[in-house]
Amino acid sequence: MNVSAWAIKNPIPAVLAFVMLTFLGVMAFKDMKIQMFPDIDLPMVTVAASLPGASPDQMETEVARKIENALASAQGLKHLYAQVKEGSVIVSAEFRLERDSRLALEDVRSAMARLRGDLPREMLDPVVNKVEISGKPILTYTLAAPNMSEEALSWYVDNHISKLLLGVKGVGAVNRVGGVTRQIRVEIDPLKLLALNVSAAEISTQVRQIQQEAPGGRAALGGMEQAVRTVATVKSAEQLGQMEISLKDGRRVRLDQLATVSDAVAERRSAALHDGLPVVGFEVVRSLGAGDVEVARGVTQALDKLKKERPEYTVERVFNSVDAVYETFRGSMDLLLEGALLAVIVVIF
Structure with missing residues (x-):
């Protein structure tokens, strides 16, 4: 059957079909996003770990290698890249293109959660992110x-x-x-530490233990249940300076008696x-x-x-x-309209 001959003899169905296709095309075109480049969802995940003051050798042996070993068995893994610097390490895991990026991200997060107990206690929690090409x-x-x-x-x-x-x-x-x-700065006096036989690490540990909020479960008060939690965070340098530090001989001194506590800014x-x-x-x-x-x-x-x-x-x-x-979008639209107009003119005349 000749489709062209049938369309000429029955113009109404052909016109309606073209009108419907044109309408659907215009509606779909309006929903398209205007971008310079299309979004690319690459299955690549990065793990950033930070341990301030650690040497590159320490970061490699105690952090980078453990992270690489934990990710080596991930499904669909293609390559592992590690960048080690003083106090920080970034491990990039590249997966095969057929691997779903969201599943790859969840696999890496699960591996880091299992590995956290084997990493240095004083290290900050690793940050897991998916590489986004549209992140500029x-x-x-x-x-x-x-x-x-x-x-x-x-x-x-x-x-x-x-x-x-x-x-x-x-x-x-x-x-x-x-x-x-903003940064609360604690500048410890070494002479006072020596006189009281206490180290800076001990003071840092006590401040870290005190400066945290912890859940305390639930308690029944007056026939009603209420949530209980420990609130120990401070909001100013003055409050931090008033915190008491326990010494080895059982005495307690205020932090501002051992150090100068000031409300300052972090290093640029x-x-x-x-x-x-x-x-x-x-x-x-x-x-x-x-x-x-x-x-x-x-x-x-x-x-x-x-x-x-x-x-x-x-x-x-x-x-x-x-x-x-x-x-660029407007230029492309102008060229598209000019091309469509010329095509109509050529077909008609």
Whole structure:
């Protein structure tokens, strides 16, 4: 049967079929995300472990090799890479492409949970992350306010702007750039330690044991059950200085009698400059599957609302990769429309 002849004799079904296909194509096209490159879900997982002050040899023998041995039996594992530095190690596990990335991530997390007891006790818990190809920032802003310190601006970014933008659909992460991080600093007097026959490690252990919250189960009070927990965290340097330290002879002294406790900032490991001046900024990273243009539009609306509510803050955009993506998209659409129009003209005439 000749389909062309049948369509000419019965034009209504053919026209309806093309109208339906065109409608479905337009609806599907509107749901497509505008991105410079498509999202690639690679089955690769990284394990980052930190032990401040440890040498590279110690990190290799006590941490890196144990992590590699724990991951060596993971299903679908292809390669293992280890990067060892002073006080830190990063182990990357590359799985075969047919391996589901979520299952690979769960396997690595389970292996790290089983291995935690064999790692050094003083080491921080390993951080397990899945490698995201779309993890690059698409927008970068700077924050400024008169009569506000760098520490106050850093706190505002970490505790307010980050929470605000993470509520925007499609935002995967908000990273602060520059600024400082608050740190309670304890500077121990070695002469006082020698006089009291106590070591810095013993003081550090006692402070760590006291500075923690622990569940205490449930208790019946007045015919009602209530949750019980131990609250021992302090909120200021003064409270930390008032903590009592137990000595070997049974005496107890306050921490501020052995050391100088101050509310300071952590050591700077990075800095952000804009026009040669130090600034506090933040980067916006879209989540996997989200579109650059849609995320940028939502972030802009959220920041515009913030500017109206808090006019004392000045938020300036200093980097934007979305405009280039949108210009490329518009250029592709123009070429598509021109090609379709020329095809219609050629067919008709």
